[in-house]
Amino acid sequence: MKDINKNESEERVGKRERFIRKARESVQEALKSRDMLLGGSAKSIETIERVINQLTEKLEEWYAVYFPEFKPPEDRKKFVEAVIVIDRKNIDRKALAAIIGEKAAALAEERAKNSLGAELDSRDIKQMKALAESIISLYKLKEEYERYQNVLAQEVCPNISEVAGPEIAAKLIAHVGSLRKLSIMPASTIQVLGAEKALFKHLRNKKIAPPKHGIIFQHVKISSSPKAVRGKIARALANKIALAARADAFTKHFIADELKADFEKRYKEIMESYKGEKK
Structure with a gap:
């Protein structure tokens, strides 16, 4: 009787181990699937885009204190790039024109002369520019993920x-x-x-x-x-x-x-x- 119970117990243990092994193999097979990587890259890009939009909104609010007359271009990335190069008291028109165009740069230069914006010290301006540079780095990360996503999509x-x-x-x-x-x-x-x-x-x-x-x-x-x-x-x-x-x-x-x-x-x-x- 003991031998029978022992055999039944061993059989149950064996079945359980085979079931666990099969389950592990199924999970491993699913996790190594390339389409899961593709889905992950798409979700990562969406998250980066959301963060870029949120930070850009905060930058626009912050920058309006310093230079309220400067209207952000439709391309929000260009606005962020403009923030990096603009010095309201000494605008580099050539550098700004390379980003937003000659006409918009000339208008920004003219408005800067009589701006109602607050007089911020160099530390405040430095922090605004640092935020703008961080947003640009996120754009670069997004572009890198998009290139990876395109290659992966062609494969999967x-x-x-x-x-x-x-x-x-x-x-x-x-x-x-x-x-x-x-x-x-x-x-x-x-x-x-x-x-x-x-x-x-x-x-x-x-x-x-x-x-x-x-x-x-x-x-x-x-x-x-x-x-x-x-x-x-x-x-x-x-x-x-x-x-x-x-x-x-x-x-x-x-x-x-x-x-x-x-x-x-x-x-x-x-x-x-x-x-x-x-x-």
Whole structure:
């Protein structure tokens, strides 16, 4: 009887060890997946962008105390670069013009002469410039991550990268967790990934229109098109992304050229139809 109990105990221990070993192997296999690295890079870039925007807002508020007449250019990076070179009492017009243009630099020089800004000592100005230099270093870090992301996207999902662009490919994979998960999603779901809040609002209240696009709105063919046709273009792009994802995840065949050509053809049809309706 003791031998039987001993054998059963050993068998249970053996099964448990095999189960633990298999679980460990599965976890290790998942962690070494390259698409997880791609998702991580996309999330890192989003975090860096958020920090850059927050710090730039603080810099704008701070700098308005010193030089309120200097209006930040639309390109916020240029504003940060301008802060580094501007000395209100002695503006280097040539250096400033290289950043914001000759006309804007001349205007800044003229406004600096009669500025209502506070007279700050060199220590205060030095700290503002130090913050601006830190923001520029974050821009450089973001650019480095973007280069890494593009290379990784071409490796992990070459078809999606070619059809939608490396940035959108990375964000889609980061959003769902893996290439495999993305590959089994229908095109209708891919179309609205990233717009879940808007979708839930629509489901709770049918009077609210459903979202027509999510992450893929960042594609230039969608974002730059008239609002009336964005939904159709997003649907066409989502269809091609779904096919590209399956090829990347399962067959490993490069079919992006064909998918991209089909999308471009459909895009032209949509735009021609829209222009015809407007006449």
